[in-house]
Amino acid sequence: MTKICSLPADDQSCGWYHLSKGRQVKPSHQGHTSARWVIVGAGFTGLAAARQLAMHFPDEPILLIEAQEVGFGSSGRNAGFAIDLPHDIGAEDYIGDIATARTTLKLNLSGQSYLKELVERFNIDCQMKHCGKYQAAVETRGIAVLDAYRSGLDKLGQPYEMIEGDDLPGHIGTHFYRKALFTPGTSLIQPSALVKGLADSLPDNVTLYENTPITEVEYGARTVLKHANGSITADKLILTNNAFGMSFGFLKGRMLPVFTYASLTRPMTAQEQAALGGKPYWGLIPADPFGTTVRRTVDNRLLIRNSFSFNPTGRSDQKYLQRFVSRHRASFERRFPMLPDMAFEYTWGGALALSRNHEGYFGELSPNVYGALCCNGLGVTRGTATGKLMADWLAGERDELIDFVLRSPGPSANPPAPLVSLGVNANLMWGQYRAGRES
Numbered sequence: 049m050t051k052i053c054s055l056p057a058d059d060q061s062c063g064w065y066h067l068s069k070g071r072q073v074k075p076s077h078q079g080h081t082s083a084r085w086v087i088v089g090a091g092f093t094g095l096a097a098a099r100q101l102a103m104h105f106p107d108e109p110i111l112l113i114e115a116q117e118v119g120f121g122s123s124g125r126n127a128g129f130a131i132d133l134p135h136d137i138g139a140e141d142y143i144g145d146i147a148t149a150r151t152t153l154k155l156n157l158s159g160q161s162y163l164k165e166l167v168e169r170f171n172i173d174c175q176m177k178h179c180g181k182y183q184a185a186v187e188t189r190g191i192a193v194l195d196a197y198r199s200g201l202d203k204l205g206q207p208y209e210m211i212e213g214d215d216l217p218g219h220i221g222t223h224f225y226r227k228a229l230f231t232p233g234t235s236l237i238q239p240s241a242l243v244k245g246l247a248d249s250l251p252d253n254v255t256l257y258e259n260t261p262i263t264e265v266e267y268g269a270r271t272v273l274k275h276a277n278g279s280i281t282a283d284k285l286i287l288t289n290n291a292f293g294m295s296f297g298f299l300k301g302r303m304l305p306v307f308t309y310a311s312l313t314r315p316m317t318a319q320e321q322a323a324l325g326g327k328p329y330w331g332l333i334p335a336d337p338f339g340t341t342v343r344r345t346v347d348n349r350l351l352i353r354n355s356f357s358f359n360p361t362g363r364s365d366q367k368y369l370q371r372f373v374s375r376h377r378a379s380f381e382r383r384f385p386m387l388p389d390m391a392f393e394y395t396w397g398g399a400l401a402l403s404r405n406h407e408g409y410f411g412e413l414s415p416n417v418y419g420a421l422c423c424n425g426l427g428v429t430r431g432t433a434t435g436k437l438m439a440d441w442l443a444g445e446r447d448e449l450i451d452f453v454l455r456s457p458g459p460s461a462n463p464p465a466p467l468v469s470l471g472v473n474a475n476l477m478w479g480q481y482r483a484g485r486e487s
């Protein structure tokens with residue numbers, strides 16, 4: 049028997065969750081049920097796996113179990129970039145091995161185009177915009193990153209536009225940045241609205257149980273999942289619960305639950321929009337990975353995302369929210385001095401599952417237990433793609449993308465505790481300090 053020692057507990061203040069339409073939350077599971085297919089974790093990965101399994105096995109029930117509400121976990125609280133391009137931070141030109149980069153691009157595009165198709169088919173109101181993204185720099189180090197990535201994109205044959213500082217206000221209003229690399233392939237979304245819409249359009253043979261945290265697991269020929277009000281027996285269990293996969297006994301000491309934080313302002317008035325200028329909506333990621341992500345949303349709010357904390361239990365911790373909101377304010381003021389009175393309406397945090405070698409996990413964890421885990425901060429497209437591929441693979445399919453994700457060595461081992469905490473915390477502090485004005 050494996051006791052699940054850590055259950056998800058996200059904070060209550062995610063702007064995307066509160067600003068997206070309310071929905072009828074599905075009842076929690078009660079009693080005892082058996083099913084051939086059971087999936088734990090209803091984020092982008094689990095939702096895609098459930099939908100695609102239902103397509104392969106239309107006569108079989110598929111159970112999708114979620115500890116919280118759909119749209120409340122990390123999939124509903126991210127910055128909303130559905131990114132197409134590979135970005136290998138270990139490679140000099142951020143592209144690295146060209147064959148790997150081409151397949152990664154295909155993988156990301158498969159997740160992105162699946163999301164687009166579903167948004168259109170089910171008319172999901174999630175502010176999806178295919179408007180590309182800016183990657184922008186203010187420090188000299190950041191500018192060198194953009195120049196290197198440009199040569200990587202040339203190698204990969206992908207389009208981009210390099211925009212100099214003087215021209216940037218025409219795009220994003222602010223004069224803050226010295227240079228930006230615009231790539232047209234990213235889509236922006238309101239993430240909580242999207243995952244809520246995906247959950248409410250699942251095929252009929254998928255039953256979603258929300259507010260059903262699994263607290264114990266018994267592995268064997270069939271897996272028994274226990275919770276406060278009953279149990280579920282699975283012929284085949286699929287874990288799509290990101291770093292919480294470690295609580296289920298897998299990839300222990302290989303994933304790092306790192307939290308990052310975001311704030312969202314109230315909507316700008318017409319006067320404030322005029323003072324800002326630039327395009328009506330856009331998304332910008334920092335050249336320095338420890339820098340600040342910024343968005344102007346379709347409903348004219350501004351989003352700031354930066355700061356990290358290592359939360360080994362994978363649960364939120366209020367002290368970081370209080371600490372980082374002032375950092376968000378300082379980042380906002382540096383970028384938007386023309387908007388002096390813009391209060392933040394929401395500040396929240398959410399978990400990333402990172403690995404030291406930036407690899408995710410895809411495959412069989414033990415007999416009849418499978419996992420698509422560790423999205424390394426790219427779960428919108430990557431989680432969607434791997435969830436769907438998991439279902440295809442379990443239905444007996446093989447193709448280039450399945451072979452690619454199966455070939456991954458998976459997340460590498462972390463140093464033992466307490467070294468891992470010391471190492472990650474030191475790394476996060478140093479990275480955030482080094483980001484300088486880009487933070």
Ligand SMILES: Cc1cc2nc3c(=O)[nH]c(=O)nc-3n(C[C@H](O)[C@H](O)[C@H](O)COP(=O)(O)OP(=O)(O)OC[C@H]3O[C@@H](n4cnc5c(N)ncnc54)[C@H](O)[C@@H]3O)c2cc1C
Binds near residue numbers: 123292430
């Ligand atoms: C502030 C922020 C900004 C980000 N920005 C981006 C971005 O712009 N683009 C991008 O691609 N990614 C981004 N990410 C990362 C992205 O959110 C994740 O990679 C993505 O959510 C992973 O999806 P997933 O479905 O694999 O896992 P999750 O979304 O974490 O879903 C797993 C689910 O499993 C459930 N669960 C866990 N344990 C149990 C249990 N015992 N019983 C039942 N259910 C359980 C959890 O409640 C959770 O809902 C960001 C993350 C944050 C926090």
